[in-house]
Amino acid sequence: MKETDLRIVAVVPAYNEEERIGAVLKVLRQSTLLNDIVVVNDGSTDDTYNVALSESxxxxxxxxxxxxxxxxxxxxxxYAEADIVAFFDADLIGLTPHLVDALIEPVADGRADMTIGIFKGGRRRTDWAQTLAPFISGQRVIRSEHVLSIPGLEQARFGAEIAFARYAKAKGLKTELIPLPGMTHPMKEEKLGNFHGAISRAKMYWEIVKFLISSSKSASRIRRVLGRVEDRW
Incomplete structure (x- = not known):
């Protein structure tokens, strides 16, 4: 990658991730491309704030x-006031400095408007979900001005990634999918328990279905999705 004067900042949204966020931040600190790391503590009721603050x-x-x-x-x-922002979930497993930089480089070099990281070879269920619908990944890099122009993003909860996908399609953003070998994250059922995890997962997938249906190519997309399901099962 060429030398750049661009300010590149990692933004990590976090809600009750005291057990996992420290490991993620330690990896981000080793990136050669990040100028800063900003954690957004989204009203956590555990020790997420102090764990994050303890990382220099x-x-x-x-x-x-x-x-x-x-x-x-x-x-x-x-808050970041960056040219480019790199979003990372706070509960990632298997993140490495190399993968961080691999996500950033295409946008910093101008080869892509947005990159999306796709889990590969981590856990079958998380790999399957992101192969099925890559736009649901929380690992992405994009210019800040795009983020602040996305309609409804600030109000989105389960649908934040859907808002990115809609905007990218509407604006014709050149998007590059970046494999993230060995990476995964805990399933919602592991974090929230079987009952609440299942409810959370159902809400997330409903947002995905609504996005697919709203697409002008929804019929062919759904057929492709169903084909992938058949192949995997």
């Missing part, structure tokens, strides 16, 4: 209550 070189801002992922992303982008 990390800035932590706190929302007054749990406002959802979209609001956390927007708050982080506004």
């Amino acid at each position: 070189g990390v800035t932590v801002i706190t929302l007054p209550r749990n406002m959802g992922k979209g609001a956390a992303l927007v708050a982080g982008v506004r």
Whole structure:
């Protein structure tokens, strides 16, 4: 990658991730391309704030209550005042500095308007979900001005990634999918328990279905999705 004067900042939205966020931040600190790291503590009720604050070189801002992922992303982008923002979930497993930089480079070099990281070879269920619908990944890099122009993002909770996908399609953004070998994250059922995790997952997938249906190519997309399901099962 060429030398650049672009300011590139990682934004990590976090809600009750005291057990996992420290490991993610340690990896982000090793990136050769990031100028700063901003954690947005989305009204956590555990020790997420203090764990994040204990990492040197990390800035932590706190929302007054749990406002959802979209609001956390927007708050982080506004605070960062960066040219390019790199979004990473706070519960990632298997993240490496190389993968961080691999996500950033295409946007920083001008080869892509947005990159999306896709889990590969981590866990079958998370790999399957992101192969089925890559736009649901929380790992992405994009210019800040795009983020602040996305309609409804600040109000989005489960649908934050859907808002990105709609905007990218409407604006014709050149998007590059970046494989993230060995990466995964805990399933919602593991974090929230079987009952609440299942409800959370159902809400997320409903947002995905609505996005597919709203697409002008929804019929062919759904056929492709069903084909992938058959292949995997």
